[in-house]
Amino acid sequence: MTRSKSFRWNDGSVATLLCIGVTAFTATKGLANDTLRTAQLHGFLSQALVITDDNDFFGPSSTGAGSAEYTELGLNASLRPYPNVLLAAQVLSRRAGGEGSDAKPTLDYGVVDYQLTSSHDRTLGVQAGRFKNPFGLYNQTRDMAFTRPSILLPQSIYFDRTRSIGLAADGIGVYAEQRVPAGTLRFRSGIGQPQTGSDLEEQLFWGAQASISAAGPSVIAQLLFESDSGKFVAALSAADVNLDIDFSGQPADFGFQPWILSLQYNEDLWSVTGEYALRNQHLHGSAPRTFDATGESWYLQYERRLTPEWSWLLRYDSLVNDRQDRSGRQYERSGLGPGYSQFADDITTGVQWMPTANLMLAAEYHYIDGTGWLPTRDNANPWEASKHWNMLLLQLSLRF
Amino acid sequence: MHPSMSRQAIPALLKRTLRYALGHLLVWSMCVSQAQAQTSDDEIRVVAHPDVALQSMSRDTTRAIFAMRQRTWPDGRAIQVFVLPNRDPAHARFAKEQLNVYPHQLQLAWDRMVFSGMGQAPHRVRSLTEMHDKIATTPGALGYLERAYLDDAIQVISVE
Numbered sequence: 001m002t003r004s005k006s007f008r009w010n011d012g013s014v015a016t017l018l019c020i021g022v023t024a025f026t027a028t029k030g031l032a033n034d035t036l037r038t039a040q041l042h043g044f045l046s047q048a049l050v051i052t053d054d055n056d057f058f059g060p061s062s063t064g065a066g067s068a069e070y071t072e073l074g075l076n077a078s079l080r081p082y083p084n085v086l087l088a089a090q091v092l093s094r095r096a097g098g099e100g101s102d103a104k105p106t107l108d109y110g111v112v113d114y115q116l117t118s119s120h121d122r123t124l125g126v127q128a129g130r131f132k133n134p135f136g137l138y139n140q141t142r143d144m145a146f147t148r149p150s151i152l153l154p155q156s157i158y159f160d161r162t163r164s165i166g167l168a169a170d171g172i173g174v175y176a177e178q179r180v181p182a183g184t185l186r187f188r189s190g191i192g193q194p195q196t197g198s199d200l201e202e203q204l205f206w207g208a209q210a211s212i213s214a215a216g217p218s219v220i221a222q223l224l225f226e227s228d229s230g231k232f233v234a235a236l237s238a239a240d241v242n243l244d245i246d247f248s249g250q251p252a253d254f255g256f257q258p259w260i261l262s263l264q265y266n267e268d269l270w271s272v273t274g275e276y277a278l279r280n281q282h283l284h285g286s287a288p289r290t291f292d293a294t295g296e297s298w299y300l301q302y303e304r305r306l307t308p309e310w311s312w313l314l315r316y317d318s319l320v321n322d323r324q325d326r327s328g329r330q331y332e333r334s335g336l337g338p339g340y341s342q343f344a345d346d347i348t349t350g351v352q353w354m355p356t357a358n359l360m361l362a363a364e365y366h367y368i369d370g371t372g373w374l375p376t377r378d379n380a381n382p383w384e385a386s387k388h389w390n391m392l393l394l395q396l397s398l399r400f
Numbered sequence: 401m402h403p404s405m406s407r408q409a410i411p412a413l414l415k416r417t418l419r420y421a422l423g424h425l426l427v428w429s430m431c432v433s434q435a436q437a438q439t440s441d442d443e444i445r446v447v448a449h450p451d452v453a454l455q456s457m458s459r460d461t462t463r464a465i466f467a468m469r470q471r472t473w474p475d476g477r478a479i480q481v482f483v484l485p486n487r488d489p490a491h492a493r494f495a496k497e498q499l500n501v502y503p504h505q506l507q508l509a510w511d512r513m514v515f516s517g518m519g520q521a522p523h524r525v526r527s528l529t530e531m532h533d534k535i536a537t538t539p540g541a542l543g544y545l546e547r548a549y550l551d552d553a554i555q556v557i558s559v560e
Contacts, residue, residue, distance in 0.1 A: 086519065109516065115471060132516045184460075268502055305504065
């Protein structure tokens with residue numbers, strides 16, 4: 001059971017469930033050769049160099065030669081013990097600044113997937129375990145560089161500094177696919193315990209001492225339409241995440257309800273993608289400060305495939321933490337921090353080069369106005385962060 | 401005399417004309433069919449293991465299977481999908497002609513399945529010869545071949 005070994009870093013339930021699943025299948029099938037023949041192993045490795053002029057991003061990027069503390073390593077295995085059953089799990093080691101111990105491998109997903117129906121016009125399946133949240137166009141594979149259009153995903157929607165809140169959940173998910181005259185409709189939904197990483201404790205409440213736990217199951221759903229040739233994609237995603245917060249004995253409730261509208265148009269040599277999100281966040285109870293605000297995020301992105309090896313990207317990405325306080329003036333007046341920490345406008349351009357199918361080199365430049373998604377762990381004092389800053393990223397990625 | 405002679409002469413003339421025309425038509429049609437055979441030798445056809453109980457599939461179904469979203473045949477058995485490398489010209493022609501998608505779209509669809517726990521990747525083969533052998537020997541196999549590689553060991557599936 002080498003599988004259970006690789007899960008020891010995670011607390012129990014999902015790993016236990018998977019082990020029971022694997023044991024049950026292997027016991028009934030005696031791990032027949034047929035099952036072993038369906039085994040697949042895949043993985044990826046990315047290493048980036050982040051160079052900034054003023055603020056730090058993912059490590060000490062503004063000093064010396066930059067920060068090499070952005071590393072992603074993933075390894076997954078899958079098996080099909082029966083034609084309609086899939087067992088799949090991925091272990092992820094990721095460091096994005098912070099402590100070296102952050103790279104400790106975690107279970108990214110681990111599911112038993114059972115397809116109840118799979119016909120020429122309809123598919124219906126369930127997943128039990130830790131499943132990736134279907135959120136926007138990129139969330140489910142956000143750590144795998146080859147599925148990203150750029151080194152950093154648009155931070156207004158795929159914020160890395162509080163990433164664990166929407167990453168994956170432990171519970172039950174369902175997915176359905178229905179062919180319709182002009183294309184395919186896909187529905188995915190899940191209910192489960194959300195993840196609460198140390199990033200939330202550091203990031204969500206202005207550095208106030210807080211311990212965070214899931215208040216109950218979170219719910220997520222996505223309806224996606226893809227036209228026949230994949231030229232046109234449209235999706236609507238929504239989630240409801242509720243957390244219990246303990247501010248040194250003072251209980252409070254934190255809620256996060258985002259909606260995302262996604263649109264994409266693909267041609268042979270170019271794609272245009274846009275996503276728009278409204279994010280409601282509230283904190284009620286005995287907190288140092290309560291709030292109820294709706295943030296707004298959107299980006300517009302153009303990708304150009306210059307040759308089969310080279311592609312180029314141009315993107316404008318905008319984040320506002322509170323639509324009632326777009327410039328952050330009220331926030332600054334309340335003495336909570338600089339107004340420019342409440343928004344970020346990011347102009348990005350980048351290139352990707354794939355000399356072979358398994359190797360990618362990427363470079364991109366960001367010009368950013370505002371520190372709305374700048375990680376606090378890299379910049380302890382928000383007043384010391386510069387409003388206007390520049391960032392250059394270089395990344396090497398491998399896959400198998 | 402005259403009328404009867406002319407009655408015999410006309411059919412003879414007609415026969416000769418017909419024979420001449422038919423002969424030319426035959427030669428011409430042979431040339432044309434040969435030319436067609438030359439241009440269609442590299443035409444891509446979707447093929448399956450002979451045990452697959454389907455002669456035709458819709459383009460939507462074919463696309464869903466090659467995108468790895470549909471895992472089983474109608475009889476419940478597992479589908480084994482085989483593909484050539486992304487940059488193989490035959491793969492690009494297959495993707496465009498039979499599925500109406502581009503190779504980079506297929507690769508992204510596979511990555512999104514494999515790295516999210518939603519599915520598996522197709523089996524890779526290095527050449528059309530290997531594709532032929534795998535399709536012929538793997539129950540439930542689905543792939544594609546140039547016309548010149550078709551024989552009795554595999555089954556052609558028409559995409560409608």
